[in-house]
Structures are given as C-alpha cells and as structure tokens.
Amino acid sequence: MSLSVSELKKAMEKEGYICEDDIAVTVYLALTLKKPLLVEGAPGVGKTEIAKVLSRVFNTELIRLQCYEGLDENKALYEWNYQRQLLKIQIMKDTADSTALEKDLFDREYLLERPLLKAIQADRRVVLLVDEVDKVDEPFEAFLFELLSDFQVSIPELGTLEAVQIPIVVLTSNGDRELSDGLKRRCVYLYIDYPDIEKEVKILLIKVPEAGEKLSREIAGAVNFIRANLDLRKQPSIAETIDWARALVALHADALTADSMADTLNLLVKNRDDREQILEGANLMNILGRGSLKVNAAGEAGCACGGHTHGAGSHCHHQHK
Amino acid sequence: MDGSKVAEAVALAESQAGNTIQYSLIKFIRILRQLGVRVSSAEAIDAFQALTRVDMVNREQFRAALRSCLVKTKPERNVFELAFDQFFVEPEEKQRRRELRRKQEEERQDQLSRAESELMEVLGDWQEGDTQLTPEQLKTFSSMPRAEQERMKDILERMKANPVNNPGELIARVMQSSLNYWRYHMLKAESARGGISRELEAQLTGEEELDEIIEGVQAEFYRKPEDDILYKDMQSIEDQDLVKVTALIQRISSRLATGLSRRFRRSSRRQQIDIRRTMRQNIKYGGTPLELRYRSRRPFRPELLLICDVSASMARYARFVLQFIYGLSSAVRGIESFIFSENMERVTPYFNRGRGFADTMTDIVNNSKQWGKSTNLHAALGTFIDNYSDLISSDRILLVVSDTRTLSPAGAANLLQDIKKRLGKIIWLNTLPGKDWGAYPTVALFEKHFPMYECNTIAHLEKVLHWQVFKNA
Numbered sequence: 001m002s003l004s005v006s007e008l009k010k011a012m013e014k015e016g017y018i019c020e021d022d023i024a025v026t027v028y029l030a031l032t033l034k035k036p037l038l039v040e041g042a043p044g045v046g047k048t049e050i051a052k053v054l055s056r057v058f059n060t061e062l063i064r065l066q067c068y069e070g071l072d073e074n075k076a077l078y079e080w081n082y083q084r085q086l087l088k089i090q091i092m093k094d095t096a097d098s099t100a101l102e103k104d105l106f107d108r109e110y111l112l113e114r115p116l117l118k119a120i121q122a123d124r125r126v127v128l129l130v131d132e133v134d135k136v137d138e139p140f141e142a143f144l145f146e147l148l149s150d151f152q153v154s155i156p157e158l159g160t161l162e163a164v165q166i167p168i169v170v171l172t173s174n175g176d177r178e179l180s181d182g183l184k185r186r187c188v189y190l191y192i193d194y195p196d197i198e199k200e201v202k203i204l205l206i207k208v209p210e211a212g213e214k215l216s217r218e219i220a221g222a223v224n225f226i227r228a229n230l231d232l233r234k235q236p237s238i239a240e241t242i243d244w245a246r247a248l249v250a251l252h253a254d255a256l257t258a259d260s261m262a263d264t265l266n267l268l269v270k271n272r273d274d275r276e277q278i279l280e281g282a283n284l285m286n287i288l289g290r291g292s293l294k295v296n297a298a299g300e301a302g303c304a305c306g307g308h309t310h311g312a313g314s315h316c317h318h319q320h321k
Numbered sequence: 322m323d324g325s326k327v328a329e330a331v332a333l334a335e336s337q338a339g340n341t342i343q344y345s346l347i348k349f350i351r352i353l354r355q356l357g358v359r360v361s362s363a364e365a366i367d368a369f370q371a372l373t374r375v376d377m378v379n380r381e382q383f384r385a386a387l388r389s390c391l392v393k394t395k396p397e398r399n400v401f402e403l404a405f406d407q408f409f410v411e412p413e414e415k416q417r418r419r420e421l422r423r424k425q426e427e428e429r430q431d432q433l434s435r436a437e438s439e440l441m442e443v444l445g446d447w448q449e450g451d452t453q454l455t456p457e458q459l460k461t462f463s464s465m466p467r468a469e470q471e472r473m474k475d476i477l478e479r480m481k482a483n484p485v486n487n488p489g490e491l492i493a494r495v496m497q498s499s500l501n502y503w504r505y506h507m508l509k510a511e512s513a514r515g516g517i518s519r520e521l522e523a524q525l526t527g528e529e530e531l532d533e534i535i536e537g538v539q540a541e542f543y544r545k546p547e548d549d550i551l552y553k554d555m556q557s558i559e560d561q562d563l564v565k566v567t568a569l570i571q572r573i574s575s576r577l578a579t580g581l582s583r584r585f586r587r588s589s590r591r592q593q594i595d596i597r598r599t600m601r602q603n604i605k606y607g608g609t610p611l612e613l614r615y616r617s618r619r620p621f622r623p624e625l626l627l628i629c630d631v632s633a634s635m636a637r638y639a640r641f642v643l644q645f646i647y648g649l650s651s652a653v654r655g656i657e658s659f660i661f662s663e664n665m666e667r668v669t670p671y672f673n674r675g676r677g678f679a680d681t682m683t684d685i686v687n688n689s690k691q692w693g694k695s696t697n698l699h700a701a702l703g704t705f706i707d708n709y710s711d712l713i714s715s716d717r718i719l720l721v722v723s724d725t726r727t728l729s730p731a732g733a734a735n736l737l738q739d740i741k742k743r744l745g746k747i748i749w750l751n752t753l754p755g756k757d758w759g760a761y762p763t764v765a766l767f768e769k770h771f772p773m774y775e776c777n778t779i780a781h782l783e784k785v786l787h788w789q790v791f792k793n794a
Binding site for chain 1: 359361363364367370371374375376381382384385386388389390392393394395398567568571572607609610611612
C-alpha cells in the first residue's frame with residue numbers, strides 16, 4: 001500500500017481524478033502519517049470524489065457516513081437490535097434461565113454495526129468517508145475526533161473494540177460552520193478550489209472524451225469566466241460542467257453558441273436569476289468571447305440564431321421560448 | 322552520561338541550530354503564530370514528520386506539506402502563503418526586500434519632515450508654547466490627501482493676510498483642532514476596516530529577522546481588503562462596493578436559508594416516544610413494544626415582522642437589512658416589512674412585485690414619505706397598532722431595526738411592551754456601536770425590556786439572525 005507522491009498522483013489520474021501536486025502531496029501525507037484527511041471547499045469541487053478514488057486506487061471498500069444535524073452515536077457507531085432482543089425474550093420466556101439469556105442477548109449477533117464501527121472492525125484497510133462533517137452537532141464532533149485519534153470503541157456490554165486496521169479516513173466539509181480546533185488539529189488539511197481552465201479541460205477530456213479538445217476548451221473557458229466574474233447564487237460545480245458538456249455533445253453542438261447555450265444552460269445553473277444573468281447580453285458576449293469564439297468587428301459575439309434583428313447599438317437578448 | 326558529554330551534545334546542537342530544518346520550521350511557526358494562526362505543538366510535530374516524507378528539494382511539495390499540517394482554514398491559508406513566500410526565500414532576495422522596506426520607511430520619514438516644514442512655513446512664529454503641534458498632529462497632516470493639505474494651508478495663508486489683530490494663538494488652535502478632527506476621521510476609517518485585518522494585528526517578536534517577515538505579511542494583507550466588507554460598518558460602505566455587498570448578502574442569506582430548510586426535514590434529535598401511538602401499533606405483538614412510534618416537535622418556521630427605522634441617520638442601514646431579510650424569503654414565509662420615521666408605512670407589497678432588489682428599493686425610496694425624516698417611534702407604533710394589529714400573533718418574531726434615538730421614547734417603549742404580550746418575541750437590532758450604548762439613555766430604556774444586539778455590520782446581522790431568530794426560537 002505504499003506509493004510515492006508521483007505514483008499516487010498517477011494512480012489517481014488513472015481512476016479519473018485529475019489533481020495538482022499540492023493535492024497529491026496532501027493526500028499522500030494523510031496516508032503515510034495515518035491521519036484523517038479533512039477536505040474543505042465549495043460544493044462540487046470534488047471533495048467526496050477523493051474518498052471514492054482512494055478506495056478504487058487501493059481496491060478496497062468505501063464506507064460512507066453521511067452527516068446531518070441530529071446524527072447520533074446510534075446511527076453512526078452501533079445500536080443493539082432491540083426488536084430482535086425483544087423477540088428472543090418472548091421466545092425464551094418460559095425455558096431459559098435468566099442469566100444465560102441476558103448473556104445471550106448482548107452477543108455480537110444482536111449488534112447492528114453502523115459505518116464507524118464497520119470501518120474499525122473491517123479486516124483490511126478500508127476508506128471511511130465522513131461526508132459533510134460540518135453538519136453534525138458539536139457534541140458528536142467531539143465524539144468523532146476522539147474516535148479518530150484512538151480508533152477504538154467501548155461498548156459497555158462487550159468491552160473495548162480496537163481497530164483491526166486503521167482505516168483511511170476522509171472528512172469533508174462545506175464550511176457551513178467552523179469545525180472545532182480539536183478535530184482540525186488531528187487532521188491533515190486540504191482546501192480545494194475551483195479548477196483553472198487547463199485542469200478543467202483535462203477533466204472534461206477524461207470524463208466526456210467525445211466532446212473533443214476544442215469544445216472542452218470553450219466550455220472550460222466559459223465556466224471559468226462565469227465563476228470568476230459573475231456573482232451567481234450558486235457557482236457551477238465541476239459535476240455540472242461535465243453534465244453541461246454531455247448535454248452539448250448530445251445535441252451535436254460542436255461549438256458554444258448563444259443558441260446552444262440557451263438550450264443547455266439549465267444543466268449548468270439551476271436557478272432562474274443565475275440563468276438570466278448569464279444570458280444577459282454583455283455577459284453572454286464575454287463568455288462566448290472567452291471561449292475563443294469569433295468576435296466580429298462590432299464586438300458582438302457571432303451568433304447563429306437567425307430570428308432576430310440587430311438594432312443599432314443594442315445587444316442581442318436571446319429569449320427563446 | 323557524564324557532564325562533559327551533555328555539554329558536548331548541547332554545544333553541537335547549538336552550533337548547528339541556525340541551519341537545521343527544525344530550527345527554520347520553528348521560526349516559521351513562530352511567525353505564523355504571531356500572525357494569528359493557531360498552530361499547536363502537535364501540529365508542529367506533524368509538520369516536521371510530513372517534511373521528512375516528501376521531497377524537500379521540491380519547493381511545491383515542501384510548501385504543500387507544511388500547509389496541510391499547519392493551516393486549517395481558508396483565511397489562514399492566505400496568511401500562510403504570504404508568510405511562506407516571505408520566509409523561505411534566497412538570502413539575496415531577502416536582502417533586496419529589506420532594502421525595499423527601508424526605502425519605504427525613508428519615504429515615510431521624508432513625507433513627514435516635508436509636512437513639518439510646510440506647516441512651519443505657514444504657521445511661522447505663531448507657533449509657541451502650548452500651541453505647538455504634537456507629533457501625532459504632524460503625522461496626521463502628512464498623511465492627509467494632498468488637496469486637503471493645500472486647502473488647509475490656503476486658509477491659514479488667508480488668515481495670516483489679515484493684519485488687524487494678528488490672531489496667532491487662535492489660528493494655531495484652529496489648526497490643531499482641525500488636525501485632530503482629521504486624525505479622528507482617519508482612525509475611524511481604519512477601524513471600520515476591522516475584520517480579519519483586525520485579527521491580524523500581529524505582535525512583533527523582537528527578533529529583527531522574524532519581525533521583518535511579519536511586517537511584510539501584514540503590509541501585503543492590507544493590500545487585499547476584499548474580506549473586509551463583511552465587517553465594515555454598513556453606513557460607511559461606499560457606492561462602488563454596493564454590487565459586491567449585494568452579492569455577499571445574497572450568498573450569506575441563501576446559506577442561512579439552506580441551513581434553515583435543512584433543519585425542517587431533520588428533527589430526529591428532539592424525538593420523544595409517543596406512548597399512545599406506540600401501544601396502539603404494538604397491540605398485534607401482544608403489547609411488546611417492537612415498533613416504536615415517535616413524536617417529533619413541530620418544525621419551526623419563523624414568521625418575521627420587520628420594523629425598520631429609515632430616518633436620516635438610519636436610511637443606509639435600512640437598505641442592507643431589508644435586503645438581507647428578503648434574501649431569506651426562500652426559507653421564511655410571510656415576511657412583513659414596515660419602515661418608519663415620523664410614521665409607519667407598510668412596504669411588503671413592493672417586494673411581491675417580482676422586481677429586482679435595486680429597483681424595488683428605488684421604488685420604496687421614491688414613494689415613501691418616511692425616508693430620511695426625523696424619528697418618532699411612538700407615533701409610528703400607534704399607526705401600526707391601529708391598522709395592522711392582525712399581524713401580531715404568537716408565532717411571529719418582531720425585529721426592530723433602529724438606533725433607539727426617537728421622540729417620546731417612553732411612550733414607544735410602553736406600546737412595544739403591549740405588542741410584546743401578544744407576540745412570539747421582540748428582538749432589537751441596534752446600529753449604534755456597542756461601546757457607545759452607555760451614552761444614550763434611550764438604549765438603556767429599550768434594552769431593559771427587549772433583547773438588544775449590536776448590528777452595524779453584515780457579520781453582526783448574520784450572527785444575530787442565525788443565533789437569535791433561527792437557532793433558539
């Protein structure tokens with residue numbers, strides 16, 4: 001399971017995860033120092049994907065704990081199968097002697113393992129993904145970081161269960177809430193930003209090879225411009241860029257035009273205001289201009305739509321209904 | 322181990338100290354700490370271990386290794402990058418930067434002495450005894466905009482030209498007080514920047530080498546004040562920043578709103594077993610409670626009633642508060658907004674027309690009779706009770722946004738208390754800075770009856786709404 005930084009990067013790329021050196025180094029350190037990896041960043045930059053890719057790189061199981069407000073130990077660690085215990089009591093009511101029954105009731109077979117316990121008890125080194133850890137309540141967070149530093153669990157009826165193999169732990173956070181110092185201290189920290197054009201082109205070429213270099217470059221340029229210059233309610237994520245590219249390919253668009261954008265933009269932004277902001281004359285022009293599209297002398301992006309007139313000095317607003 | 326061996330080991334360590342990687346790392350961590358990044362010893366050890374596992378000759382790997390162990394938030398990352406670039410450089414580059422900084426310092430000194438001589442020239446021999454300018458005042462003059470300096474000099478020249486009764490002392494005093502005013506003005510502008518830069522009030526270590534870097538990072542940091550808007554007094558937000566602020570408010574309010582709508586679905590924490598339904602459900606099992614039934618608390622969806630002061634002193638705040646509240650409208654139902662100064666006006670209908678926020682605000686300002694008048698909360702609340710008392714119900718939260726300065730405050734407090742009896746909660750958002758509250762008797766009067774929170778930055782607004790309106794309601 002030991003890889004060098006460059007080997008790790010290559011392995012991740014082979015599994016379809018394009019990353020720069022700094023991401024590879026940080027992941028590598030988390031692996032070699034055997035520390036949890038805390039990944040932060042805007043939604044849709046590929047935080048969760050890291051865990052999935054790692055599980056594929058090491059060909060191991062991915063155990064996922066999705067966090068939400070109100071998540072507690074019963075749902076994250078273990079729970080006694082209370083219904084089964086009750087049934088057992090009912091069945092054995094008249095026959096067994098009570099002490100044997102009690103011993104029997106708290107046997108491992110009545111234990112419902114939840115993700116955290118499952119990850120600790122696994123025979124081989126699994127990947128444990130604790131997704132959106134910023135959503136949990138603070139007491140649970142404290143419990144979590146105790147678990148992540150000792151990798152052992154005390155179950156009163158069974159005693160202490162120690163990790164067979166220390167799992168690869170990936171925690172992700174959207175930054176909804178500041179995490180406690182204790183948790184952060186125990187982790188190796190990685191912040192992922194939106195990719196630059198080159199990286200996004202690479203991602204598109206891997207995920208949507210049929211789009212081709214030219215279209216991919218136009219798409220990446222447009223998305224990059226949108227993220228950098230427009231104040232949208234939600235910035236388009238990488239996943240949405242990929243969806244958008246797929247949609248454009250499905251409609252046999254070989255270049256970004258005002259028309260093809262208007263038809264497919266719903267896959268990139270999921271909000272009416274955002275959509276209108278992008279399709280607004282000046283912005284659209286810039287976006288298309290960025291995407292290395294021909295810009296005519298008047299500065300207007302060449303547009304393929306024939307159903308409108310260009311008034312003197314007015315931008316073209318596309319309102320295809 | 323005998324004494325000499327220990328001494329030997331210590332001597333060896335000391336002789337190598339300046340060059341080892343540990344030593345550099347410790348110095349670097351010290352700089353980060355002085356810059357306000359919290360680095361624990363455990364993290365320092367991690368960082369060292371991390372360094373031993375990467376290719377240290379590769380600068381980017383080296384940087385990534387340190388970064389992943391030493392900084393754990395996004396704003397800290399910026400500080401880290403700046404400090405790293407300043408600290409881990411070639412000696413020649415370090416020397417060059419030192420020169421540059423020395424030059425900047427000299428320029429500042431030059432500026433100061435030039436200002437001094439200019440002032441001396443104008444004031445001439447009037448300056449004597451206790452009318453002499455203090456160093457602080459000189460510094461103020463030197464950092465004033467050039468046009469203002471000229472203007473001030475001009476006024477002085479003209480006064481001097483009046484030979485009637487050479488009012489030397491008077492002029493010097495005028496000069497001093499206007500300089501004091503400028504100093505106050507500039508300090509205020511500086512303190513309004515607040516935020517992260519306030520946190521970045523780094524302390525110097527006293528070691529020249531480290532201090533240079535700390536100062537360098539600070540200087541760099543102040544050049545990028547984007548994050549400051551969040552912590553800026555809303556009143557002093559410039560028009561050119563409005564677009565940025567609008568986007569910021571939108572982002573924050575939608576974040577609050579999504580947090581909120583998530584909470585509605587997930588309420589498992591507050592579940593209680595519903596005995597009656599559990600019994601009924603388990604009759605088929607002979608009363609053994611195999612299937613539990615829960616009773617969860619009704620999800621809380623606040624209804625907001627906003628009463629916003631738009632008198633002359635408050636109008637600018639009102640714009641942002643209204644915008645913020647409306648940003649929440651995806652998660653909060655039935656927001657009712659009122660503006661008041663001399664009287665109360667309902668503005669909710671403006672917001673239901675589906676126009677952009679900027680247009681809506683323009684409409685309100687143009688059509689409202691209240692915008693920018695003097696304040697009479699008593700009269701305004703009277704109108705409210707007469708016309709809109711059907712809006713007062715126990716599941717509503719009333720937000721009052723005002724600096725408390727109003728005519729007949731006692732009457733207003735009485736009316737508000739009447740309203741409070743029939744309402745869920747009243748929260749007062751006060752735009753006066755908290756430290757000034759003592760100076761206003763009206764603050765004490767209202768604070769006695771209603772929870773009051775300082776609210777003059779967008780960060781305040783977010784915090785109050787998050788904790789007081791949505792979390793604990």
